[in-house]
Amino acid sequence: MKTLIEYLLQFGNLNPQQIDLIAKKATELNLQKDEYFSEAGKISRQVGFVIDGITRVCYYNNKGEEVTKYFIEENNLVVDFESFDNEICSSAYVQAVTDCRLLVFSKTDWQELLDTIVGWDTIVHKIISKALMQKVARRSPLVTEDATERYLKFLEIYPNVVNRVPLSYVSSYLGITQSSLSRIRKNIR
């Protein structure tokens, strides 16, 4: 819980009562490896914060291949914002890649926080905007760089991920085949 509060305070001020209110609304959720936090085709109804473990967002492209869109590490919010906010069906799965411990807020509790805490909406907007900009920034280089540099960049961006997830997830994140990734890894050693 402490890490969540610290995380939130980076984006704005909250007084002790407000912090207390937030803490009261959060419930702990444990996900086992491979379980879903939210699913494509359903409306996302909760906001999560990863305390322990790695999750990923993935979808199936028009060839039916599973594509990892990004990884979410410890101390980050996990929410399908578009689905959650607009109450539309999600197009992606959010899946635990390792066993995970999360703090979650239900949609109603989240809404109550928005109605109760002055400035909460600003904090949330800042968090979401920052996350979105980060996604753009991380995705962009994937287009222009060659596969080796993409992998090196991946290692920089997610230094704690590569040894904790299947390489197939990494290769689909990088947009290459598993064998290509394997060859790249060999060349780099």
Next chain:
Amino acid sequence: MKTLIEYLLQFGNLNPQQIDLIAKKATELNLQKDEYFSEAGKISRQVGFVIDGITRVCYYNNKGEEVTKYFIEENNLVVDFESFDNEICSSAYVQAVTDCRLLVFSKTDWQELLDTIVGWDTIVHKIISKALMQKVARRSPLVTEDATERYLKFLEIYPNVVNRVPLSYVSSYLGITQSSLSRIRKNIR
């Protein structure tokens, strides 16, 4: 001006006085082909709305190659949000690809609107979030699809762009060489 107001009203309500205030703050800016709206290394100090013409956001990667990050068509806001908001130096150029007619707001006028119009911040947040989500959605397929499909998707996303911009911009957007793009175009016909 009318198109700007219509655009804004998609994201929230504004009363006639508010609309009038916004209209008063906007000034028209004409950019000739190749001129910059904002530049890398400088702090972005204005928000624009494209009435006519096409702009693009581009940067130079570590090999010194020019990379087009995306195109901005008519009836869209053009602003380097990260630089404008945080007053940090931008890492990208915003350039007119054709002759352009824009409506622009200075940073101070924009701030005044934020202070004066109740709900303006919410409208702005919505616009920015939507634009960022669109960027993520447009960039993601570029990673996993092969070059031909990327080009086809580009044509879908930007149906009015391909005939108005140099193909070199398109190829750098797609992350392929100009000759590859040329061959792809030949195959598709």
Next chain:
DNA sequence: CAAATCATTTGTCATTTGGCAAAAAGCAAT
């Protein structure tokens, strides 16, 4: 119109990557 300039296409060859299948390595249960 001709010349100059820039954009696009094409040709050739080298390199990268994909597709597929088999081998090797890692891991868990017995």
Next chain:
DNA sequence: ATTGCTTTTTGCCAAATGACAAATGATTTG
């Protein structure tokens, strides 16, 4: 240790793409 299962690495060949240079086409300028 052995077995079965999954993940990762390799090998082989075909296809896609890049690099570079030359040719063609389009546009501008005098």
